[in-house]
Each structure stands twice: as structure tokens, then as C-alpha cells.
Amino acid sequence: MAPVSAFGKGSSVRQFVIGLTALVLGLGSLPAAAQQARPVNIVALGDSLTAGYGLGPGDAFPVKLQAALRAKGHDVTIQNAGVSGDTSSGGLERLDWAVGEGVDAVILELGANDALRGIDPAVTRRNLDAIIGRLKEKRIAVLLTGMLAPPNMGSAFATAFNPIFPELAAKHGVLFDPFFLEGVAADASLNLSDGMHPNARGVDAVVRRILPKVEELIAEVRSRRGG
Template sequence: MSFKRSIAAGLMVFLAICGAMPSARAEPFKIVGFGDSLTAGYGLGPDQGFTDRLQAALRAKGHDVSVANAGVSGDTTSGGLARLDWSVPDGTQLVILELGANDMLRGVSPDITRKNLDEMLSKLKQRKIAVLLAGMRAAPNLGP
């Protein structure tokens, strides 16, 4: 199953469990895609980025959702940690956290990346915001 389909399938299960059906909510279920160029949609046309496509797919399945794009091309986990509080507005119910690829490409220690991700997860947990952590495989030529 492709990465995008895996994320969409996981979100649909999550939304079904949470009861975020169109008739059950007065306002849309608020999701924020928080990441790097993969989230931002670098190089893609209007309405072709991950958050736009995810929102369209979930709405086509009958879910009343709003998916905001808080992706910044080139961002690292350090940058994400620094902007997390103001990039994820109050009222957000789910964050798709997708950071770490640029850390790998820049040779940032995995310990630093892990620490930054842990801090972001803690901050979101304190705010009672659910998180879907999107992972990736590191390039094998960079070592363990």
C-alpha cells in the first residue's frame, strides 16, 4: 500500500472511531499537516499537495473535515519544534507530524531528531491534540 493511501486509510479509521461523521459535528474535524516539503507540496500545482488531496479524499468519503497545511519546505525537526506552538492553532483535533527527512539529509544526529520529535509529541499531548506520526526510511548510504 502506498504511503498516501496508508495515511488516508489510517485517518479514516481514526475519524470513524472518533465519530467525526458529518451529522455528528457542528464544525469540521480540524486536522493540521505539520511537516516539510512533502507536506507543503513543494513543486506541485494548486490543490495537488498532500493536505488538499487528503481533505478532498476524506470529504468524498463523507467526513466533515478541514485539513490545514503547516508544511515548510526544507524544515528540520529543530525548525518544526521552534514553530509548533504558533503553527498549530487552538481547536486543532489532529496533527499529522511529518518531519525528519531534512535532518537525515543534513546529517543531523538521530538522537537530536528523536529529542525534537519527542518534545513536539509532548507539547501536542499537553494540548490534548491527537498525533499521527508519519515515518520514513533513512537513506542506507548514511549509515545506521
């Protein structure tokens, strides 16, 4: 029997070991790849403007936003955690069950009802500050949407209320959209008969305008996942 050369059976063993090592290393990278590929799970935490007050189920802001993002190729799921009439206090109280496990990001839209009810702006600031802080502790990305005080509340109230949102965004270093109803508020053609809540066309306008900010939010989530 001819002797086995160094490039015979021994070489096959080495190739097997090398191949097995490569396989193990490849398997080891799968969880990270799977994590990166997982859909981005966003919760829209807000009041009637998020919930879709007066609209059909397919016309609510989270539904239309999800559709617009998916049309652009983003693998996202947006949960509607809007409660009509909710204040910043209510949002803080329900935060833990509204934003559960597996949530990557939150679009925070609260404060309009605080202003309408004349709640002390210091209370609104404290609540929103606490919400953002708790989300950051959970490593959940945040897009804070701003609100403006109604003119009938007076200049003193507006001076205390309006800066809450940009100042908290700067304090926490989160993404910021200055005014959720920009381009929609006071436009009768884009609002329901109450003049306060967007109609279906108004929601479309909000979605178009805020879409780039939400794409930044998605990019932040993807970056945190490592790719």
C-alpha cells in the same frame, strides 16, 4: 361556575412545567451536540513532502487528502503547515503558531531533512518527542508518520535513525504510519525529476495508502468529543 377538577387548570400548569423542563434540558444538550457536529480540524505539520514542493497548489498532500476524506463523507478541514527544507528542530520552534487554537489533530511528518543533512538522530528524537508531548498536553490527537534514512547515510546512521518513529509512537501511544513514502520512494513514475519528491500521481498514492490511518485519527477525535 363549575369547580375546576384536578385534571383541569392544575393539569395544564403541570404540563407547562414538564414541557419547559424538557425544553431546558434539550437546550442544555445542544452545546455537546454542536461540538460533535463541528468539522474536525487537522493540521499537517511537515516539510516539503507536506508543503507540496514542485507541485501546483491543488496537488499538495493536505489538499488532496482533504478532498479524499470529504468524498468519503468526513467533515474535515486540513491546514497545510508544511515548510520546504524544515527539520524537526524547525518544526518544534514553530509549533505554537503552526498549531493554534481549535486544532483537533496533527499529522506529524518531519525527519526527512534531518536524515538528509546527517543531523544526530538523538537530536531528531528529542525534537519529535517534545513536539508529540506538547500536542498531547493540549489534548490534540496525533498521527506520526515515519521516515527511513537514505541508504547513502550508512548502516550505523540508519540503525540509530529508523527506530525513532516507531519507538516514539509506542512511548506516547499515538497513531503511527511506518513510512510516509511507502510505495512511492524510488519509483521514478511517481516522483519529480529530483527523485525525492512525489509528483501529483505520487501524492495520490500516498493519500490512498494513508487514508485509513487518517480515518482512525478522525474517529479518535470524534470519540474524545463524546460520540
